[in-house]
Amino acid sequence: MSRLILNKLILQGTTYKRTISFNKGLTIISGEKTSGKSLVLSLIDYCLGKSGKIDFNVQRELDKRCDQVFLEMSINKEVLTLKRLLKEKQTKISIYFCSYNSIDEYTPKTLDIPDAMKILMNKLNVDEYKLIRHQKHSNKKEIENVSFRDIFRYVYIHQHELGTGDFLGKKDNFKARKNPHAFKMIFNLVDVDKEALNEQLVKVQNEIEDIRRELFGLNAYLEDLDETDKVILHLKSGKLQEEIEKNKKRKIIILEKSVNKSNKNDENKMYIKLKEDFNLISNKIFQFQNQKRKIQLSISSKEILIDDYIKELKEIEETLEINYKLIIPEQVIECPLCSSQIPGHNHKDIIKNENAEKTLHRIKKQILGKISFVKNLIEKENKKIEQLDKEITILSEKQSIYDDALSVYSKKTNVPYLSQIDSINSIMNNLTKKQEILKEGLRIHNKIEEKDKLIEDLKNEESRLIKSIEALQIKDDKKDIIFNFLDEEYQGFMKRFKYDTEETFIDRSLMIPFYNGASVYAHESGGLLECMQLSYLAAILNSKIEGHGTGHPGLLLLDSISKYVGTLEKNPEVEGDTTNTEEKINDPEVYDEFYKILIELSLNHQIILVENTPPDKYDSIYTKYTFLNGEKGLIDAEKNELEQIAY
Template identity: 25%
Template structure:
């Protein structure tokens, strides 16, 4: 069973830090991240989302203090790429390498703009993702109901809304921007596009085939021009260059060993060397002082980040006082009835029990704290810049230290004449071979670009063939909105009956909003937060399932954060009294229902993997029952605990204080 829905598979994510790197590896099928609250679980999904083009990283102290940039290795329709992005500068271009993470030094990166405000050297990042996934790049009406509505781009970010539900989305009444008419209208067009039911779907597909044919022709011309140039310059083939590289590496290893043997025989104890040795010691002391300064600045940065958070809390408290003051105004004399005992009371008497604050004083204090917060932001930026400067100084001094040690060794040679000429000859050969190796590596990069063009040519040819097949399929049997919604409703019903929920009737997808309906009630009207959680999980799971059965534009990946929300598993999320009462009536505090979410997802995923249909499901949760811990251990890619437990990490940033 081969389904031609796009395939986006995440292989690994790496956060490069100041002192170490933080890795998360992923597999096909189910991937689970679980552990205690505030250990960085959600930040892993947030970083993946950012590396796939979202506007910002949600910073927290450890990430801000230790992180520098992030890497994401992905497979886009079976072609591996590595995406690199600065976590502190979301407007900077995103670098894309046509290789896995380990080999990014061997290829030249392409630079893409993260948004449509300006074009990057290689174009727009969203267009790169869509093109690599063989998803048509189209425009849709901003307001579909209006004839003269302006057209807006349908970006990868619009599609990814249906792939990633963060901890605020799961169980939320405002799922998929339900309360924002403008965004909701575009989301509906995106939904139709995902399922090939847009009115213009066939036309858009024909346009994309034309674009792909033109792109293939351009690449063929470019390949021919570069190939002719390399032929004229008599540049060796990739195979010859690779063999030369291996030969040079072997020679370098041999010569390094020879140099070390000679060095071991040499002595450097002459009195004339003492001055040089003192210089080496002085530089080493400088480096130690710089490391001490670095630790001090890092401590200051951490302290100021904490103070910044305190200012934020103080402002919130003062603003709350102002709001309460406005709502309990007792300037005028009144006689009111007590809401508890119906006795009559004078507002002047009530007023005695409340402390009144001068509104101007409160506002001035808020402004004062905001000003201090702005100053603090400057200090944080300055400290971060100072840390970068100190790190550069450390690198510079280490370079000086290496040079001084090299001079020391060279001077020592003058007192050991039997070995000098022999060692010089080895060093000269080493230098010559290193230069040759650098040239070979550069030429290999050039050759790899040519190979990349050839591969791209083949990929586009396959994409054109796939698009032609999809076009023929659409022409023969264009799916209707009604048929698609019916299928999705069936999958949602299967999920909710499997859990099971009480009274599993009237389950479908709304023809008006494309959101779920349960018991003939719109999703937004479901009062139980626990039920909304189950329905939202079933909703995104049904969309994934449909993409693995039918031809769609859905990337075969879903990410869900905190799927135990409102199910009595996660203390952080509690409902209001009415919602909690409804959830209790629904029986959603039964731990078996929570476990059956995982059972359903496991069964669905395994069924498709057995048929050779690739996909990926990444789940994040807090409290993990012992039964799941044991039965789903094979799917766990990261687990965290604030306590010292074997097999657990203290957090994603696992060297933070």
Template identity: 25%
Template sequence: MSSSILINQLIVVGTRKNYAVNFNAGVNIIYGDSATGKSSILDLIDYLLGAKKFDLYPEIHAAARYAVLDVTLNEDRYSIKRDIFDASRPIEVYPCAFADIEKFAAKKYLPTFKTSTKYPDMEFFSEFLLSALNLTNLKIKQAPTRDDSKLVRLSFRDLIHYCYVNQDDLGSKKYFKPDNFSLQVKNAEVFKYIFNALDCQISELEQDISDKSQRKSEIEKKFTLVSEFLRESEFGSMLSLDDEVTKTDNDIALLKEQIGQINGRLTADNEVYRAVKSSLDEIELEKNALQQRMLDGERKVERFTRLHNDYLSDIAKFNSSLEARSIIGEIPEEIAMCPVCDGALQLESAKKNFDIAPSDKIKYELNSLKRRVRDTEQLINDSKSQWERDKTTLKVLEEDEKRARELLDQNTKELVSPYLAERDMHVKQLGELNQKRAELVSRLKIRNQHSLLTEQIKSLEISIRKLKEQVEKLKENAPSMADVLSNLADNLQRYLSFIKIKDPTGVSYTSDKFVPMLRGIEYGSIRSGGLRTIVGIGYLCSLMEEALTTQMSYPSFLMIDTVGKYLGKTKAQSSYQDETSSDEDFKEGVSDPQKYQNIFEHIISLSNKYEQNNQICQFILVDNDVPDHIIGELSGFIVAQFSSERVDGLPVGFIDDAPV
């Protein structure tokens, strides 16, 4: 039947740790408080499936490095790695689960159809996804009714419109009929493509078969050439290489354990070493203190010597003064002219008014200076004596230090060196083993890439076979859109009756843009936002149900953000006043908890039908407040639950170590 997308794990590789959500086939529910990162999980999945951008919120911006999506496309497992800070960088695709990325080389793809001079030969990510899902890669007309209409490339992103509805679009009046007319037309053509009802689809399928057959021949030729090279170079089989990696990992673990044991013995058996080292440290401290004291002593001697010389100089000056006075004798009384008033000035009388030192005062100062000279001489002698004693003590300490170092060296040689030698030997072996492991992993990557050629050949064979079957069916009985719309209307009718809305009549689809109608009213004209939400979910579920029994170009995969929007379950209901009529919501009874519960029960029932038919499907549903009376019934489907207050130990959000 239809192709399938199965998300296994979403991983945000962070700076502190990795953040992950695991998913299962069937129904997956994510719920909890607002602003805890629930919607970002769906946005990240969408981004890793090729969306143009991802709006970072602060916690992810601070904690994340890049994101990876572990996904199964039909029967094949891939890990899609993408830079979340630069959407223009190539997307890396590994042909394995996330845990095995180390063993495989990645193939890189351009994220959009915009060609790059930097990567001129790189393929487009959309083409990879379509090919992996065995979907035809074709072009569709921009204006189907015109013969000269330009053709535009069909993108995987065109299909996502029918696989993912975000919280802004769910229940919106313009979800199925946007203002952009050309986008309306393109959506209608994509809708036809999903049901293999495009006029050009048979010829495109035949061309696709031809392209895939040619690609298969090229890969088979490459496989043969590589096989011969690996065999002649005795490269080693994938099984033997894998065994070697496992054995090397065990040897590395054993060596690390032995190194740890050596470090333990080195610590335990080295008490003598630690005692000698402690004594040596004490000697070093005492020696440093002594050297500093000796340096201070030298500075004191120098300072006191300068002071001593100054005192001697002053004494010499005073002696000269006394000697001059004795030679000159007493000065006779003089009369001088005052420089101010030109009057006579008695110098002897003036002397009485000024402090001019007599001879006995000079002698007193001279004696004081001599005492200071004697004191400084004593200080100089004491400082020199202390310096000599310190020098002797320092010599003793240096001898003690020398003996301690000899003992330490001897102890190191006898006790430590053997341990170090043994440890160095193990460390060297560890380095060699790590190098050997890196070489083995490199070889294993090459072998895995070679093995991947076989998988690609098988995948192309399956794809070609399915395409041929599809062409034959289309040739025998090409589907009419009237039949398609009738089946979808029946699916939608059953869904609305199960939900128990009021008056589930007049259910159909418009014949031009394929928009659902209820009671003869087109979706966008329904005034109740809650009723539009119910109808919109039913529309998407109708596609999923049709994919159970009809050959469709559609992956059985559906993500719905904020299921309870306009149903009285969203706290921010008042912010959607322009999109809904409160009176109409009340009239329709959309806040009835039973209707909300019935939506989940219908989706679970649809998932069970897939399981019974041995087909794969996946629903990922996000909401804020799941009613307590049904949470028990849904607990088995919950894959992530968050609480901004960490109630019951729940994580605060997708980034679970963000500060509260």
């Protein structure tokens, strides 16, 4: 059973960091209005590919303190961390194939949102579905992808959708028309043609081969660096880190002594400033050189890839030459026993196959296209190296100027403990550079492991496609089993909410819940709609346990479930006072049943609930965070993890 579990959300800026962790079962986030409760779910949604930006006119504290957000998750025991910037390049998502704490040792895969969502779909063992539709006011057709974002509508129910007619984004025609297809993907009810599956299978097999070629280049690079043992690299990096920490502590002690000397000489301050600038330039040069090495590695891998493509192209051309251009004249074959003569078959007529020839020409064209594409990438990377070389040259000239200035100042000034500070800075700088080189080796090792895992995922996809080709037609009895189960579960939950089950079902063509013969979009009562929606979502989750809803990620994000079962009533103790109000639950039994069902679901699925004031008996057990208005909300200065780390 493929399952996505959210581990933690990390909000981060240059001077601020806060981590919000989640239970694997039920997590309740409570608090006052406008304290940032719903923002937690919005940021999860943002990391998982939401197209809109975060509105900083509303989220001012987030704007002030944070510029990026991370989401660590587990999919089938594999840990991934997604990173998305808040203020620039919002159309990109970076994927680290590791936990958040290990991202320094990994190189992220930075992708456009749709491509990042494809990776999540592959990890969940679900194939994207292409939907063909007619363009408006035209006979032309266009293709739309039904993707992870469409399935995610069955996971995250926004507070403005729950208990309303906008359930599953119904008011957005673009989303609404894809909902039935997303439902089919969840339950593997999509009927596709054999040719499309075969094309997809070939694409996957080619991708596996391309990754194997990349792995060859990465392993060759590690051998050249003599860094093939990952365990030794980890040990070396750990020892260097210990040395860096020791020198940091020594430097702090010396600086404190220097301060006690009350040195106020302006020339000394100038010397220290020059030294800091000199070190910054040195570090920048090192960073550019490091970037240059990585690009050179990338070019080497691509050159190996081009060599392989050229060999493949040669084989295709030879096959075309032999089979479709070489003409063997007709021959007369004489029988050695009776001397009778038999006309020989033309070799060209036997071998020539028009479809096969077209296929070979198409493959040849694809290979030529790949060679051209990779060469263009190499050309762009060579231009990047040229630019880096220019930057390094400019910085080296600046470094030389600063070095001359420092030599003059060092003769004229008498800075207390200067030689010790310089010595420690020099040691720390060298240790940091050595550690960065080791980390580069570790990143390559991790990249190799990541690609090995990708090959494993692609092989699983290959097996899945082969099985789909073998069993193309969806059996009616399978569909009956799924909907019978869903109906039974849906009706069971509706009974628990005190509704009868006559004409209560999930429609098999619209794929939406009905009550009393009317759909979830026909009813107007907010309380009834909320019960229908929660029963429907709970039925889908429970079906996953039975092996039906395999395409559902297996989690649920809900915002404010008390909205339509509670009402604001005047406090009877203060008659006539309309400002003094308290929240009363209009139907406490149904409200309590909501929580009981969510707790039951959380035994096998992750549930994250945002609620202002959950009932006391559940609050003490499942509430992980309680936010208050103002400074004690989600962006809480006292919870800043960067200030809690000792220098």
